[in-house]
Amino acid sequence: MxxxxxxxxxxxxxxxxxxxxxxxxxxxxxxxxxxxxxxxxxxxxxxxxxxxxxxxxxxxxxxxxxxxxxxxxxxxxxxxxxxxxxxxxxxxxxxxxxxxxxxSAFQLAAARMGWSLADTETLTAHGRPVEQLVPFFAPGARLLILTTGSDTPGEIAALLNQRGYGASRMTVLSDMGSASEARCDGLAESWQAAVPPFNTLAVDCVAGPEALVLTRVPGLPDAAFAHDGTMTKREVRALTLARLMPMPGALLWDIGCGSGSVAVEWMRAAPRSCAIGIEARADRRALAAQNALSLGTPGLHLVAGQAPEALQGLEAPDAVFIGGGLSEETFAVAWGALLPGGRLVANAVTLQSEALLTGLQARHGGDLVRISVERAVPIGNRSGWRPAMPVTQWSLTKS
CATH class of the missing domain: 3.40.1010.10 (Tetrapyrrole methylase, N-terminal domain)
Known part of the structure; x- marks a missing residue:
């Protein structure tokens, strides 16, 4: 050698x-x-x-x-x-x-804080949007964060405050291992400290009563998203993502992404994962961008256009979700681009789309499932079940 x-x-x-x-x-x-x-x-x-x-x-x-x-x-x-x-x-x-x-800065910071690295999230905001830290805000979570400079701790403090984590304890450790090493402690809700540019931030998350506590496991409440009523609802979304199987570093095509709920949850569920949302309507792309920022996936890439034309030239995906714009042509292009071992999931609510999925499943195999969800709602002074529209879901893996 x-x-x-x-x-x-x-x-x-x-x-x-x-x-x-x-x-x-x-x-x-x-x-x-x-x-x-x-x-x-x-x-x-x-x-x-x-x-x-x-x-x-x-x-x-x-x-x-x-x-x-x-x-x-x-x-x-x-x-x-x-x-x-x-x-x-x-x-x-x-x-x-x-x-x-x-x-590493993480090892030094963990030693200064007395934290076990095995029980701590190690993250970076160096040269990246601080919003990507949001999925890691959770009661009792401990975060070690590489920063971009003096302003980053304040930006993260503001983010914690906005999401009900103002009581979180923050420690800035600067110039660790040098003669000028310094430490600054405070709370996110009152953070105003001026700190040196070469620093690492430790956050001990404390959720206040108004905190929006959201898991990284797919199936966020519908109310967590800005939407116009047309979206993949919570229970169906959780089942859809289970079939798509988010994996570290994997890329999803979300075709007809609407408010981006599936793409956002895909990116929250696995580290370094990416998603491209294809959506023809500008108002829905704006909702998807808003959700990506507020829920901690600012890297969601949105493409204006209609499938299958808008799929040309995109990076080959590891998974494809067809939530809108289903057609024989869209399936053919998406299936051709899908990498070996990739997963494709398509949902349908109309009789015409269901018939199309049935025909595709007969020719290509895969699993065909019908999902029905009912919710208890008030009926006078009592309650009853109100069914949502059933969803037909087809899923298959490319060998």
């Missing part, structure tokens, strides 16, 4: 002194060192060619590939493969690379 030419080194606040002797020797003998201004300041005195992070940052891989054949070190903070640059490099350059982790 050839010796690696590229070393990705996690460095602590103590600089070269934080490195094991063998790793320090790699840095000291590098021909090229690439990193941020802070990383270069921590390794002053080494006679290597210095490169800053490229702008735009997406140019990083090409820049590194052009350096192959030289002794190259990329400096990162803490563990390069934990919400850091290392994962991107590893995907693009799988060979000739070696990683050297340091204690």
């Amino acid at each position: 050839d010796e690696p030419w590229l070393h990705v080194v996690g460095i602590g606040a103590a600089g070269l002194a934080s490195l094991a002797p063998a790793v320090r020797a790699l840095v000291e003998n590098a021909e090229v060192i690439l990193g941020g201004a802070r990383h270069h300041a921590l390794t002053e005195g080494i006679a290597a060619r210095r490169l800053a992070w490229p702008s735009p940052f997406d140019a990083l891989i090409a820049q590194l590939q052009a350096l192959e054949g030289q002794r190259v070190v990329v400096l990162a903070t803490g563990d390069p493969l934990w919400f850091s640059v290392g994962a991107r490099i590893a995907r693009a350059i799988p060979d000739g690379i070696c990683f050297h982790p340091q204690l």
